[in-house]
Amino acid sequence: MSASQPPDDKDGEQFSSPPCFMHEIDPAYSGFMPDRSRARDVARWRKAERERLIATRLELPVRERQKISHRIADQLDALIPDVPSPVISLYWPFRGEPDLRHWMGHACATGWRMALPVVIAKAKPLEFREWVPNAAMELGIWNIPFPANGEIVHPTVVIAPLVGYHQAGYRLGYGGGYFDRTLAALPSEPVVIGVGYHLGAIPTIYPQWHDIPMDWIVAGYDEPRSLKIPSPT
Numbered sequence: 001m002s003a004s005q006p007p008d009d010k011d012g013e014q015f016s017s018p019p020c021f022m023h024e025i026d027p028a029y030s031g032f033m034p035d036r037s038r039a040r041d042v043a044r045w046r047k048a049e050r051e052r053l054i055a056t057r058l059e060l061p062v063r064e065r066q067k068i069s070h071r072i073a074d075q076l077d078a079l080i081p082d083v084p085s086p087v088i089s090l091y092w093p094f095r096g097e098p099d100l101r102h103w104m105g106h107a108c109a110t111g112w113r114m115a116l117p118v119v120i121a122k123a124k125p126l127e128f129r130e131w132v133p134n135a136a137m138e139l140g141i142w143n144i145p146f147p148a149n150g151e152i153v154h155p156t157v158v159i160a161p162l163v164g165y166h167q168a169g170y171r172l173g174y175g176g177g178y179f180d181r182t183l184a185a186l187p188s189e190p191v192v193i194g195v196g197y198h199l200g201a202i203p204t205i206y207p208q209w210h211d212i213p214m215d216w217i218v219a220g221y222d223e224p225r226s227l228k229i230p231s232p233t
Contacts, residue, residue, distance in 0.1 A: 043175075054163060123177070170211050
C-alpha cells in the first residue's frame with residue numbers, strides 16, 4: 001500500500017472529501033446540496049467492497065502475487081519511456097499489494113527519479129520525497145516507510161495501488177481521499193497509472209465529483225496488456 005492511503009477507514013467517511021452523485025445528473029448541475037443519504041450508502045458500499053477485495057487478494061498465493069508483480073513491472077517498462085524526464089511516485093507495498101520495490105531499484109539504475117508519498121496531516125495533500133536504493137527510511141503513519149532525508153519533488157508520473165477499479169478509469173482505494181486530493185493540488189498534471197490485480201475489476205465504484213480517473217490501468221494479466229483510459233471529449 002502507499003502512504004497515500006490508510007489501511008482501513010474505521011470512521012467511515014471522516015477522511016474523504018464530501019461525496020455526491022453529480023455523475024448521475026446533468027453536468028451543468030451547480031449549487032444544490034448533495035443527497036447525503038445516498039452518499040452514505042455509497043460510502044458503506046465502498047467500505048464493504050474494499051474489505052472483500054482486500055481479503056480476496058490476500059488469498060492469492062505469495063508466488064502468484066510475485067508473478068503478477070513481475071508482469072506489472074514489465075508493462076511499466078513499456079509505458080514510462082513515453083514520459084519525458086520522468087519523476088515517478090510509487091508506493092511501499094501493504095496488505096498484499098503488488099510489490100514493485102525491485103522495479104524501483106531498476107528504474108533508478110536507468111536514470112529515472114523515484115519518490116514515495118508521505119502523509120503530512122489528515123485531510124491534506126501528500127508530500128513526495130525522492131527515494132534511492134539504500135535510502136535511510138522512517139516509519140510514517142500506519143507504519144509505512146518513507147525516505148527520511150529525501151528531497152521534496154513533484155512527480156510527473158503517479159503510480160497508485162488499486163484495491164478495485166472500473167474500466168472507465170476510476171479507482172477504489174482505501175477510503176482516505178488522499179489520492180484525489182493530492183492530484184487536484186499538484187502544480188502540473190501528472191500521468192496517473194493504477195496498478196493492481198485483475199481480480200480487482202468491478203462494474204463501478206459509483207464515482208463521486210471528487211474522484212479523478214486514471215490515465216492507465218496495469219492489472220497483471222497473463223499477456224502484457226494495459227488499459228488506456230479515453231480522455232473526456
